[in-house]
Amino acid sequence: MENTKLPMVETQMMIRKPVAIVFEAFIDPAVTTKFWFTKSSGKLEPGRTVTWGWEMYNVASDVRVKEIIPNEKISIEWDNTPGTTTTVDFEFTALTTDTTYVVIKNYGFHQTGDELIEAIKDNTGGFTTVLDGLKAWLEFGIELSLVRDKFPNTPQK
Template sequence: MSTNIYVEAQMLIRKPIEEVFEAFTHPEITTQFWFTRSTGKLEEGQTVTWEWEMYGVKSDVKVHQIIPNRQIKTEWGNPAVNVDYEFKTMEKGTLVTIKSYGFAQSGEDLLRTVNDNTGGFTTVLDGCKAYLEHGIKLNLIEDKFPQK
């Protein structure tokens, strides 16, 4: 049973919508600010595997829908949740909103998951902004939980 709770993170990225959308669908770009390896580009109806090599973690990502330069609807994680990426042209760039919902957890587990999702997607958007706007690879995901 999933809850009605959802997580939302957003960020204005001062680049054209086509460039920002491409950053989330093409792993050559996404690996510069999020995961370290992918089995392929996001395409509607396909499943790709994202990997965070520094943590030894992988996740299968099912792509349910892609509306170019507007929306990507996926399902991934363990337990799996829906994660939607929305793109909106603004006067100064592109607003990216990431929404995560369909959580199966409850109580303290749900609170921990909501917190992790909020922080995680905020970090992704921060890294994307730095990379696309300034060409800076901040290594935020790698440094979030540094190995000793």
Template sequence: MKTENNKYAKAEMLIRKPVSEVFQAFINPEITRKFWFTKGSGKLEENQKTEWTWEMYGFSLSVTTLVLQENKKIVIEWGNPDETTLVEWTFTPLNENETFVSITNSGFHGDSDKIIDQVRNSTEGFTLVLAGAKAYLEHQLQLNLVLDRFPKGLA
């Protein structure tokens, strides 16, 4: 049996756009708000805090950017102050018009049930984010996937 840390969530997607466009979509809130959160206090910058807001849920959080490598990698720390996790995006250009994006969320805390719940929710959430980014960047479609994940009356 292989022993490795399996306490992480992962979502990946091919986006048929140049790596520079895809990278900008995740650091520039004017683009990101088209498929993920509704407001960002500014572009992601290394060693800086940024506020992200999901107005439809009345929820905001602080994000600290730990690594920002242009067109290659973003690493942030986010979450409740006593339970932060790391999120890492890697951007792999496959050619001049295709980018493979991988998002890994790690560092979950709690008992096994809590960790399983966090991994499942994070995997679902980042899969929707990538699908929304793909639809927006490739076809200028705003699918409202994050908004519709928890419709009013069911949340």
């Protein structure tokens, strides 16, 4: 059970596509690589651990799939901050047959003080960027390269 008193990042966006298409965009790396990471060791499946990579930054993250409820929820644990893991829930609500509301919640932060503020700020911005890229890709077929361009002063391949 989620403790709402703990620090949590929450971002959201309406996507003008059916819930099954939006849900699959997070399950299938062939789609997810169009708006988020550049490489994955496989599709998300309950109990499976996959590795997501951002090749331009030479960074990878192990992702353990905790739960999948088709077209409703994906829950993962990942090590996006070295030495710590957090939980990310992707929640999908069909508003109409052609629109989906996506909410991303990230919680379980281990940092305190200024480090916690920085982690919340970074993850809020990161997941907002993911949703912006998702919207552009699914609604308009445009790959905006938002994640690649977020940190242009970072050495890239």
